[in-house]
Amino acid sequence: MSLLAIDPLGTDGLWWKPLLIMLIKVVVIFVVALVATMLMIWGERKVVSGMHNRIGPNKAGPFGILQSLADGIKAFFKETFTPAKSDPFIYKLAPYLMFVPAFLIWSVIPLGGDFSNGKDGTVTLFGETTRLQLADPPIGILLVLALSSIAVYGVMLAGWSSGSKYPLLGAVRGSAQMISYEAALGLSLAAVLISSGTLSTAGIVQAQNSIADWNIIATG
Structure with a gap:
């Protein structure tokens, strides 16, 4: 619990x-x-x-x-199409490795809340106190980075499981491109995390309680 x-x-x-x-x-x-x-x-x-x-x-x-x-x-x-020389299980699994993590990332994004006057973003719905996000783990940003990294496996496995060298070459190129983007994304988050002092997504929003504290200004 x-x-x-x-x-x-x-x-x-x-x-x-x-x-x-x-x-x-x-x-x-x-x-x-x-x-x-x-x-x-x-x-x-x-x-x-x-x-x-x-x-x-x-x-x-x-x-x-x-x-x-x-x-x-x-x-x-x-019509569903499966290449003759593909690995059927991996070929069908690959799209889920991209689709599911992309939607799970939304579970830790605050879609709203009461952050005014230093409040923590909780609201009251039907008499219950909750957040306008599905979950707020203390390592929310790390969870976002981990889930976004899983999509790389989806691209790579999709190309490999097709049974053809040409999709495999395209998958290698796509995976390298995604990894290079993730490196820049991780570095750009470092300044925000240092400024906010927390990995919680709700905590990052709460830390921006005034215009001067907005990360776009504080890290500019």
Whole structure:
């Protein structure tokens, strides 16, 4: 129960109301992550199309904002294809090694909360004190870095399991690129962690209780 106590909901036991609140938070986080992914893909396609002097997605929904949703629906109904010389288990496992960690990262991101006047971000929902995030482990940032690193295995295993040297070469290149990005990401976080004095994601937000304490200013 001490692990669950990182959220005030777990301090008095997991009864039906705390469990219901946790379930609602899981659903909300999943929906937010899906919508954020959809908007990010749309934004990237719009930016790249502008760089290429092209129109970009503009048919599905206003300004083409539903194009990512249309692509996702199409992907669900596409025929499943497995290369003849692939390793079936690893080939099907690889996408999950990228999809699942990406969504688990959202579980430690504070999506809101009361951080005014030095408060710790907790709010009251249905008479229960909780955080507007699924979990707040003391090593939240390390958890984010660890989960993001798992995606490298997904890329590498996807190329290796296909049974062809060309996807394997592409996977090696992609993995090297991701690892190089992670090195820069880790170094950029060092200043934020030193300024905040904590690895907790909620603690980092709480440490920015005034404009002068915002990390974008304090680490600038």
